Structures are given as structure tokens and as C-alpha cells.
Amino acid sequence: MTQPVPPRTSAHKPYLDAIRATLQAAFCIENFESQVVERHNKPEVEVKSSKQLLLNPVVISRNQNERILVEGSVNSVRISIAVKQADDLEKILCKRLMRFMMQRADDFHILRRKPIPEYDISFLITNFHAETMYKHRLVDFIIYFLEEIDKEISEMKLAVSSRARIMRTVAIVVSILLVLLFVVLSMWEDSLFKLHPSLMAASYLGFMFQAINIFSTDDTSRSPSLPRRKQIFIHSLLQLGTIICSIIAFTAIYLRKEQGNRPHFTSWHGFIGLIAFVWSLLQALCGLFLTIFQRYIRSIGLTYAQLLLGLASNWFKNKMPNNTIIYSIIFYLLTSSMLFLAHKCVEQIFEMNSTQLFFHIRRLSVIMTKYHVDWNSSQQYCLLHTSLPLMNMKKLIDNKDSIKSDGYDELPHMRIKANASTDEKGMHRKEQL
The missing domain is CATH 1.20.120.1770 (Four Helix Bundle (Hemerythrin (Met), subunit A))
Structure with missing residues (x-):
């Protein structure tokens, strides 16, 4: 009997159906011995010894912050998930939850210890997993995980927010009582x-x-x-x-x-x-x-x-x-x-300023990684980070033509890199020759 999947909402159904169909097609993997090391089977999606053994990576995105990357090969599949993080509190909760899961990766056989960059969690499924586990159960687990992770973070956020609301109410009551005390005295x-x-x-x-x-x-x-x-x-x-x-x-x-x-x-x-x-x-x-x-x-x-x-x-x-x-x-x-x-006041002030500083550092790091790192074939289909249009591009990048030449758009939507880099084209021509 397969693992029960909670009922889907109308908004999640097309997104999850697309993921399910993609995973079912990508799980057509088999035992394939390594072409480099004798009598060994290495996940080709990790070692990437030959391009003929790799499938084109697929990105399925629901919005700017929620997407999944499926990378297939002849004997392994790597699934990377970007969890929706609407605000700073959800980012903190998601980071702690993922750290908790990474510490228990030994008991979680298909969990990858280090996620792919720009993603929160990654799974690595090889042909050995497909031989010992039912493929449809693996697909059901990924779908179930996608639905439960949002629910778990939302519940944790509500719990933290309720505690913060209680402390703020206590602070207001203490403020009023202190004023009344001095007035009476x-x-x-x-x-x-x-x-x-x-x-x-x-x-x-x-x-x-x-x-x-x-x-x-x-x-x-x-x-x-x-x-x-x-x-x-x-x-x-x-x-x-x-x-x-x-x-x-x-x-x-x-x-x-x-x-x-x-x-x-x-x-x-x-x-x-x-x-x-x-x-x-x-x-x-x-x-x-x-x-x-x-x-x-x-x-x-x-x-x-x-x-x-x-x-x-x-x-x-x-x-x-x-x-x-x-x-x-x-x-x-x-x-x-x-x-x-006094602590509540100063804590709120420092939190507001530190949040602004965090966003400035985050945007700067995203721009540096987007425009100053060479792209390989597995990153041909990538999403433009939503914080890019919020930055002042004139202060950080002197020449906007360099951005357009790389095939990026500054609109705050998801864009797919249209053309490969010049290095990839050169390598492709050499292979053809």
C-alpha cells in the first residue's frame, strides 16, 4: 500500500502533477558500471563523466521562491527543492529545519548531505534505491514531502508569532501598570x-x-x-x-x-x-x-x-x-x-536595522554569484533571483550591457537563460569536430 498523500488544494494540484509526471519519467534508471573505475557503479549525475549519460535538467517552478530541479542520468536522479520563504522568519525556520534533517542524513538514505547551491534540500536516488524500493513510493514520498514542508513551516511560524504576540501584550500591560503606579504615588x-x-x-x-x-x-x-x-x-x-x-x-x-x-x-x-x-x-x-x-x-x-x-x-x-x-x-x-x-524597544530597533542590512548583503551576494561565475551545462536552465530588480544596478554594476550580453532580463519574473555561454559553445564545436 502506498504512502497516503494529503488532499491537495486547487493551487497546488497542477504544480504537484507536473512534478509527479517528471519524476515518473526520470526514474527510468538502471545499473550502469562506471566508465572510469572498474567494477564500480558511480552516480553519473554526480560525477558527470560523460554527457551522453546525462539528461537535460528540468526546473519546475510554482513562483519565484518555490521550485524544484530534477537532474537525471542513466543510473541516478538528483532532486533539489527550493522551499517557499516569504519573510525572514520563514527563512530562519526553514534553515533550522533543514539543518535538523542534514544531521540525520545517515538514517535518511536518499538525502544528500549538502544541497545544490540556490536550493534548500537535495535528494540523490540511485539505481540501488530503485531496486530495493518501489518507484511509485519514492514519487509519493517526494510529493508528500513538498506538501508537508510548507505546512510544517507555517505551523512553526504561527507558534513563534503567537509567542511574540503574547510578549508584546505583556510589555504593553507592564507599560500601563508602571504609568498608573507613578501617577498614584x-x-x-x-x-x-x-x-x-x-x-x-x-x-x-x-x-x-x-x-x-x-x-x-x-x-x-x-x-x-x-x-x-x-x-x-x-x-x-x-x-x-x-x-x-x-x-x-x-x-x-x-x-x-x-x-x-x-x-x-x-x-x-x-x-x-x-x-x-x-x-x-x-x-x-x-x-x-x-x-x-x-x-x-x-x-x-x-x-x-x-x-x-x-x-x-x-x-x-x-x-x-x-x-x-x-x-x-x-x-x-x-x-x-x-x-x-527597554529591551523590547531596543530589540525591535536593532531587528529592523539588521534586517535591512541582511537584505543588502544578500542582494549583493546574489548579484556577484549571478554575473561573475561561469555557468556550466547543468545550470543552463536557471531562474533569475527576485531580489535583483530591487537593487540599484547603477551602483553595483557599471556596465549594463554586460548583463544583457549574458542573456538576463531585469524584470522581476522568472526568466530562463536563453543561450549558453561562449565557453560552452566552444566546447560543443570542438566535440562536433
Whole structure:
């Protein structure tokens, strides 16, 4: 009885039917002894000792990121699969899953330890496998693997996204609770001083954290009714609230000390608070007029350092109970909460910048491999990587004519290399002579 195959969707059926028919035709392999080494049988698709023993490679593609390469020969078949990877999270999950499979290649007889370049996983099936296993079962296994790998990655992505959504919800709740705590503690102070801790907490723990958190990189948590422009608009409003609250809080504590004839900025809390206040104002102005300065938002750690020093102020100590153990527990709980919020903000910022850097390096490496590596006969049918049209070709390649002479098109679609390289033509003419 053959291995059960899950029901196909209408979108997958033509793609899988084409793969099944191609594999059934390619599995016409037989025992063929090596022409180089006596009494040995080497997979001709790997050693490529003679072109007469190789079949033309076939690429079956469903879209730009999902394709399969079938390379046949007289005694072996090599199947390479490129798994669909829509975003960075799917790329990470796919890489870890493939690494897990490669570590168990000894128990997986048809799995190739090292996949073909530009593909995620490769299978090598020889005539010995075809003699000991049913061919239709091998075909069913490849089809089953193609269907299950997408399902497995999607389930892993949902699990990771759900955990990230929970942590983001916890961070929002912690932010709101911290703001309410400082508002309640400062409620019974005089008219000027109570504005300082309450509005500073609302400014940095409330508005600024929510302004950064709205640009979450988790695509599954974003509302489809919240486009990018609306996110930027809400971010601007929240940052405006941060500026207004911080200015009022700074003015209130300044006037309070002026009324009491006390010196300004003598403690670490006051000194770092002044630096954080001035830097946040400059950062907000740069964000309003020059978008290039938005990446220097990492100063969020400075504002949280100022808030942490506020926990060691005399006002906060007077609000806490006299018991040292209880005070230490409350102090460390509040410190951990603020560090958690700072970590979430800085983690998101660095993730956004590192993602952009990853894409730039990836595109550059793809272009270098596409245009500066000699192509052999097995690579005659290749797909143009979808990231090529996204790059600025003028900055990376001075002469566009060299690209066109190689037979490539810059359109963001799948293109097949039309003509072989000049070296291949020369070799073909020599063989004819």
C-alpha cells in the first residue's frame, strides 16, 4: 500500500502533477558500471563523466521562491527543492529545519548531505534505491514531502508569532501598570511636584514605548486596516505626546526647585535626566524634518536609565515602606519591568536595522554569484533571483550591457537563460569536430 498523500488544494494540484509526471519519467534508471573505475557503479549525475549519460535538467517552478530541479542520468536522479520563504522568519525556520534533517542524513538514505547551491534540500536516488524500493513510493514520498514542508513551516511560524504576540501584550500591560503606579504615588504631592514623576512616566514609559511598539516587525500581529502611513501618523502623535509631557514635567520640577532655592542638576538622576530630555527633543525634531535621523532612536536606553535612577530618589524612598526587604523586592520588580520595556524597544530597533542590512548583503551576494561565475551545462536552465530588480544596478554594476550580453532580463519574473555561454559553445564545436 502506498504512502497516503494529503488532499491537495486547487493551487497546488497542477504544480504537484507536473512534478509527479517528471519524476515518473526520470526514474527510468538502471545499473550502469562506471566508465572510469572498474567494477564500480558511480552516480553519473554526480560525477558527470560523460554527457551522453546525462539528461537535460528540468526546473519546475510554482513562483519565484518555490521550485524544484530534477537532474537525471542513466543510473541516478538528483532532486533539489527550493522551499517557499516569504519573510525572514520563514527563512530562519526553514534553515533550522533543514539543518535538523542534514544531521540525520545517515538514517535518511536518499538525502544528500549538502544541497545544490540556490536550493534548500537535495535528494540523490540511485539505481540501488530503485531496486530495493518501489518507484511509485519514492514519487509519493517526494510529493508528500513538498506538501508537508510548507505546512510544517507555517505551523512553526504561527507558534513563534503567537509567542511574540503574547510578549508584546505583556510589555504593553507592564507599560500601563508602571504609568498608573507613578501617577498614584504622586497624586498626594503638591501641585507642581506631582506633575514631574507622573508626566515623565507617562512620557517615556507610556507614549514613547507605544510609539516604538507600533512598528512591530511581526507581520501576523498587524491589523490589515492599519497601513504604513497610518502607523507613521500614530507614531507622530504619540511622539508629540511624549514631547509635551516631558516639557511640562521638566518645567514643573525646575520651577519647584526655583521656589525652594535649591540647586539644579546636582544628582545623577537630574544630570542624566537633563541629557535624556535634551536628546529626546533633538531626536523628535530630527524625526519631524529629516527621516534619515530616525535610526538614531537607540537613545531610548538613556531615558530608561534616567527613570531607573528615579527609583533611588528621596521622593520614591519616602513612598516605600520602611521594611528593607519589601523595599528591595519592589525596587527590583520595577527595575526589571523597566529593563524589560527597554529591551523590547531596543530589540525591535536593532531587528529592523539588521534586517535591512541582511537584505543588502544578500542582494549583493546574489548579484556577484549571478554575473561573475561561469555557468556550466547543468545550470543552463536557471531562474533569475527576485531580489535583483530591487537593487540599484547603477551602483553595483557599471556596465549594463554586460548583463544583457549574458542573456538576463531585469524584470522581476522568472526568466530562463536563453543561450549558453561562449565557453560552452566552444566546447560543443570542438566535440562536433
